Amino acid sequence: MIEVMTANYAAAYAVKLARVGVIAAYPITPQSSISEKLAEMYVKGELHGKYFLVESEHSAMSMLIGASYAGARTFTATSSHGLALMHEMLFWAVGARRPIVMAVVARALAPPWNIWGDHMDVMSERDTGWMQFFCENNQETLDTILMAYKISENRSVMLPSMVIEDGFILSHTYEAVDIPDQDEVDDFLPPFDPEWKIDFNDPRRFGGLTMPDWWSEFRYRIALDQEVARKKIVEVDKEFERKFGRSYGGLVxxxxxxxxxxxxxxxxxxxxxxxxxxxxxxxxxxxxxxxxxxxxxxxxxxxxxxxxxxxxxxxxxxxxxxxxxxxxxxxxxxxxxxxxxxxxxxxxxxxxxxxxxxxxxxxxxxxxxxxxxxxxxxxxxxxxxxxxxxxxxxx
Amino acid sequence: MVNIPKFTIPKEEYVCKGHSACPGCGTPLALRYTLKALGKRTVLNIPAGCGGVILGVWPSYALKVPVVDNAFECTAAVADGIRAGFDVLGVEDAYVVGWAGDGGTVDIGLQALSAAVDRNANIIYIMLDNEAYMNTGIQKSGCTPIGAWTTTTPVADEKGWNTSPKKRIMEMLVANGIVYGATVNVAFPEDFIARLREAKDIKGTKFIHVLAPCTPGWRIDPKKSIEVARLATQTGIFPLYKVENGRYSLTKEIKNRKPVREYLMLQGRFRHLKEEAINQIQKIVDEEYARLLKKIKDTNE
Amino acid sequence: MVEAPKTYKDLPSTPITFFTTEDNKTGTWRTIRPVIDKEKCTRCYICWKFCPDLSIEVEKEGDYPNVDYDHCKGCGICANECPSNAITMEKEMEK
Known part of the structure; x- marks a missing residue:
């Protein structure tokens, strides 16, 4: 079904199609209309999961890490200072190996105060260990979110993804977007099934204190798994093309x-x-x-x-x-x-x-x-x- | 008939031996009592602090229930996230506990906690109050009492100790609309467990303020740990009470409050205090206690 | 029996634990040891209740408490709290 919409709405439709379990929302321009659209969908009973209002982006990411540990698929969206405030928890999401997907509506950082688009915010998070996917248009925003879940949740990857759309240029500009059928998306994206989650019958401690003798090994695993992701990104792009007829080249x-x-x-x-x-x-x-x-x-x-x-x-x-x-x-x-x-x-x-x-x-x-x-x-x-x-x- | 000796608290243990707490530490006791009350289907999320260190070093840990570690200021948010995940996945009969220290709660974690109360998140938030940032080496927190020495409120020439009062976290959360709050003390395990059992199945955010001594931080002999904690309640410095939907009530009546001097003088962190300062602290404690009694009266009319 | 990871290849995708701390013999921290006089002990279990290190063991109600010297850190709370003065703290033998 083709509809005319902004990239922010396209992102919200992707979240709905991905049957996300837990959404944490906090407003910031130019992201807010993603959160608003999701709120509307939630109230109308159109979402598969639950929608939570938090008091900051820091808590949004924290909440999603908790929800992901419980085994839920998770989503949030942010911009600029919101992303900067999350910075600490971005590392935490990676170290905890939680495949959270987040839309980042890229925007400048103040001062001077500025709500418009650039890439300062996302580039500043380059070293956190998140996968970062840029989008050229609104269709690509929707499609990339669906692909990002598939890549992130792969048991050999287990790393979070940022899906980046340019503030205002995409977030507030209307384009024709093809919304795939739910059946097709369900077929492409199976439910989140992590190898490790909170289990009362097999109690574990997640992310506890680790001494210098093993800490680097955990970091080495993240480095290697980013390399695995490199292959998965290309594979998933090809699979997406077979199913939906659109490809974005995977990496380049x-x-x-x-x-x-x-x-x-x-x-x-x-x-x-x-x-x-x-x-x-x-x-x-x-x-x-x-x-x-x-x-x-x-x-x-x-x-x-x-x-x-x-x-x-x-x-x-x-x-x-x-x-x-x-x-x-x-x-x-x-x-x-x-x-x-x-x-x-x-x-x-x-x-x-x-x-x-x-x-x-x-x-x-x-x-x-x-x-x-x-x-x-x-x-x-x-x-x-x-x-x-x-x-x-x-x- | 012969009296068979009885356990006054549940026998089950969910804390393992070999944890890394200092000798005489109150925290493992608080963990023992909490999990005795809540049982196996409990998940703890613990931020940076003593709680994380006490549980030991990877690949081992010292609990028989799942634990999620998190960053300093996000305990309530992570806990609510776990609950959210359980809810959407249909995981029932589980207790989600946020287990943070006093600094992690009344200072850096206050924002996330307030928001969780705002959402009435279905979690049990336990604040392990040892009255300073102990894990980082005894720095003053919002819960450090007046008169206390810490490494960031050092004492020189009879001045320089902490002069700001303990934050009234319970009152903040009551004003915030919390459904249940209670103070408990590791020196009163039966009461501790009773409060958690009372709280656990209430829907919404439950706040448990635990007083737990820190032997190096309070500069006390490890063997005196429980004795000192008990005195905190017996002097009225740390009264045991609960607040249910805004209604205050005492959970432990103290007939004749002991002088605060008895509590203070067992601890190196207060040993610099002279007569005048002790009298001043006594006055503050008397006033705070009277305030509490008034709140009980006012909210029960 | 779970095996401890030997190389990075054995690490799980998520940093999870594999064991409990029970093999950590914290009894080596101790400089003084509690000794229970069963003549004086009334089996009130206050020592068991207040042991932060789970090192006072009581098998079942009615039994006398025993000290697990592998893990007891020698804090002395048990001796301080015992209402019958049935526990004394004795110096560890010098090695």
Whole structure:
């Protein structure tokens, strides 16, 4: 059934279809309409599970960890400061190996106060051990939540997932979304059946004090299981495509890259803009490719390495910044594709932060800049901030 | 007829030997009594603190019921989450216990606890009050009493000890609308178990405030642990009472309250106090006790 | 009998415990030991009730209490609380 809706509503429909058992909700812009839609569904008796109002994002995540230990499938959604407040419990969810799925409606962190979209919040949680999936559009948001449960709850993975949709750009923008049938989703996503949960007949202690002699081994297991997840993500994407006819490339999607002269790596809603600009530029004979980073953790370094054989110059577009260095995607991509024998030149573009429009014109600037670098054979500067009021009038 | 000696509390044990509590610690007793009252189908969730350390080190632990460890401030939220999970999965006849220390409750955990009471979460919240952050090395908490030395309220030249009163957590939760609250003391096990049995099947949030001595933190001889705890109630410093839907009542009548000096002078943490300070504490305790009696009177009219 | 994990490969996906602490012989912490005088003991079980270390054992009602010296930490609560003064704390032999 196709309906026109925002990514936030699409997320709520995914939660309903996934038959989530326990939902913990706390409002924050631009996430709130997910919580509101779920509340409405709950009151109407449309949800499989229970819906709880908590007093903070910290408690939302805490509650879900408890519910997941009891054996329930769990969901919450947050943004920005809410995600930052959860930070402690994000580590806890990973260490406890609870396959919670959370929608993160990516937004800037204050001050100055700003409710609009960028990736600062999600990039700051890179090292928690959560899997991180970016979404390009509303359909992808719904589909990714369904896939995320399947990946997270796999007994060889047992790690939580963040499904990231860009604040306002997706969260509050209406698009046509195909809502799959419940039967089809049930067939794709079986009930949560964890190997270990609270059992009065087999009492255990979960996550108790562990001395230095074994603590690293538990961390090593998480590292290895992220590697398992890498394979499962691709498998689940393929299975999803077989069932529902849609695929998102699993880890990475290469678009217009086969004969490209330069390529731009990016994540989230800006991918759509990049694809469109790439198409248009190709009509004018400018062969520019787009690399959509679907999955940020686990990071698809091997897949991205192919870029060295495809193009001599790679751009990386960041909607966030690691102060004192560069964009987070940039440093990951550059490190990931590093080839001691040479490899592609890499330049970082930073923009679209705090909700600033990132326009096709801005995108075209990046592609033109990459083509220039290709011609000149060297990168002029490591990082370029896009569309900054720098007095040059070039924007 | 010969009198056969009887156990005055249940025989069943759900705490294992070999736990890591200091000699004379009140916490394992509180765990013993709690689980004797609640039984096998009980899950504890325990945040950072002595409770987590006492249970031992992976791959072993010292209870015969399931335990979930959690972060410092989220006990009530995790407990309610476990209950939520049980509810959606149809797990019945189970007791979900949040087991936090005084700092983990009245300081860092207060927000989550208040929200759980707000939702009337069907959990038993047990605050193990040893009157400071003991696990981290005896730092002042919101439950540290006036006059006490701690490592963050050190004593120098007869000043510097803790001067802020103990937070009135029970009153906060009563104002919050809690359905059941009670104070218990490890020195009175029969009363302790009676309160938990009374509370366990009430639907909603139950709050149990346990006084449990910390031998290094209170600077007491381990053998005096129970004696000191008993004096806390006998002096009126830690009266035993309960609050049912806002109605206060004493659960242990104290005929002639002993002077607070007897309680204070057994403990190194109070040993710096001079006559004047002791008299002041006596005055505060008398006032607090009178307040309690008034609340009992007012809420039962 | 559950085997203790030997390598990271044996670890469960979730950090769960495998054993109880009963093998942890906390009796080695002790410097003084409780000795029960059964002549004086009235079997009121107050010592059993107040033992934080579960080291005063009573098999069934009517039995005399016994001390589990493998686990008793020697806190002395039992001796302090005994209303009949039936328990004395004696120094551990020097090794």
């Amino acid at each position: 999607e290469f678009y217009n890259c086969d004969d490209a002269e330069v390529a731009l790596v990016l994540a989230g809603s800006a991918v759509g803009t990049a694809k469109e600009v790439s198409d248009k530029m190709r009509e004018r004979g400018k062969k520019v490719g787009v690399v959509k980073l679907k999955t940020f953790r686990p990071f698809p370094a091997e897949e991205l390495k192919k870029l060295n054989d495809m193009v001599p110059v790679v751009g990386v577009f960041d909607r966030s910044y690691t102060f004192g260095y560069g964009g987070a995607l940039y440093s990951e991509v550059r490190n990931g594709i590093y080839d001691p024998a040479g490899g592609a030149l890499v330049k970082n573009y930073v923009g679209g932060m705090g909700g600033k429009d990132f326009t096709p014109k801005n995108m075209e600037f990046i592609f033109e800049d990459l083509l220039r670098i290709k011609k000149e054979g060297k990168v002029d500067k490591m990082v370029e901030w896009i569309n900054i009021k720098d007095g040059t009038g070039r924007w």
